[in-house]
Amino acid sequence: MNREVEIHVVDSLDDIPAADWNRLAGDNPFVRHGFLSALQDTQCAVKRTGWRAHHLILRRGGDFAGAMPLYLKSHSRGEYVFDHAWADAFERHGLRYYPKAVSAVPFSPVTGPRLIAAEHEDRVLLARGAIELTRRLDISSLHVLFPHAQDIDALTDAGYMLREGVQFHWENLPGEGYASFDAFLATMSHDKRKKVKQDRRRVTEAGVTYTWLRGHEIDQSALDFFYDCYDNTYREHWNAPYLSREFFGQIHADAPESMLLVIAEADGERLACALNMIGGDTMYGRYWGTREFISGLHFETCYMQGIEYCIEHRLARFEGGAQGVHKMSRGLLPTPTWSAHWIADRRFAEAISEFLDAETTAMNEHIEELEAHTPFRKKG
Structure with missing residues (x-):
């Protein structure tokens, strides 16, 4: 580790070989070179939409040794870690909160590598390099959203404050996994098992059947149909969709088996x-949409079919996406998530630190309360 270290900023991944990037990024599909590049290539995460790329690249002796996806943000949309109260406090005191620096995968509240490096020392260097960049640009703050556990260790060493959140994830049985979906249901309490069966029966009685398409089984008509559903979901909430049809097409072309x-x-x-x-060994629930309301359709399409797929294909876990206590009754359990924050103004840093201490205590109590209402039969 004594070769000369250099950290510099790039505004795209075009000059970073995909093989080098992916070797360090691992199998999380959201931080793969193709996924992040597609967000920029299709104009979904660019300066015009409030995501200006400032990715950090770490080299040792001229060789690619690490990276940190990083953006300058002009708003807080598409992040799923909510800091609007912080922004309001800055503005009330006559201070500018935006732009801020954010290390995240745009529009993707999925835990994964944010300090993409093989060694802890290099992850700490990247975390400190991001702080130095934030200081040099004279911006308010730096936020790392949904980092891996190994990133949290490095971020803590670099002086970031931690913030706890919660999502709901499903876990397969260790080893061989559940023998069948019925075997999974058998582990649930009587009331929860009955409710799942009732919901599934409503969908079946409505004449609904399901098809799973993965990789090259997904043709253009299937992608078109998905995008119509995705677009409709946003329009029903009076919002324009974050992602374009071209984005999903590019992801499918680059890494079809990830979809x-x-x-x-x-x-x-x-x-x-x-x-x-x-x-x-992990599946991540992301987007859904429908052309018609049918009771139970959302839960079946988004969660039960996902769990059934994981059981059949021996995947270890299913992360059901952001928020949603209602997911617990379908067998997805509360799982802590994290973000890390560095605030340039010391006065605000101290105030936010006190806030995070209180919030973390409340979040831990909330998770403990949720865990007490497990949908599974008590052992013993």
Whole structure:
């Protein structure tokens, strides 16, 4: 580790060989070279939309040794770690909160590598390099969203403050996994098992059937249908979608096996669709949409079909996405998530630190309360 170290900023990944990047990034599909490049290539995460790339690249002796996806943000949308109260406090005191620096995968609240390096020392260097860049640019703050545990150690060593959140994840049985979906249901309490069966029966009685399409099984018509559903979900909430049809097409072309479409059909017509991403032994629930309301359709399409797929294909876990206490009754359990923050103004840093201490205590109590209401049968 005594070779000369250099950290510099790039505004795209074009000059970083995908093989070098992916070797360090691992199997998390959201931090792969193709995923991050597609966000920029298709104009979804660019300066115009509030995401100006300032990725940090670490080299040792001229060789690529690490990276940190980093953006200058002009707003707080598409992050899923909410700091609007912090921004309001800055503004009330006549201080500028935006732009801020954010290390994240745009529009993707998924835990994964943010300090992409093989060694702890290099992860700390990247974390400190981001602080130095934030100081040099004279901006308010730096935020690292949904980092891996190994990143948290480095971020703590570099002086960041931690913030705890919660998501709901499903875990397969260690080893061989559940023998079947019925075997999984058998571990649930009577009331929860009955509710899942009732919900599934409603969907079946409505004539809904499901098809799983992965990788090259996904053709252009299936992608078009998914995007219509995705777009419709945003429009129903009076928002324009963050991501374009071109983005999903580019992801499918670059890494087809990372994509799974769960398509619901009724009376010979496609009705609803959920997109899941797969990397290694983990599946990530991302987007869904429907053309018609049917009781239980959302839970079945987004969660139960996902769990059933994981059991059949022996995947270890299913991360159901951001928020949603309602997921617990389907067997997804509360799982802590984290973010890390560095605030340039010492007065605000101290105030936010006190806030985070209190918030963490409340979050831990909330998670303990949720865990007391497990949907599974008590052992013993």
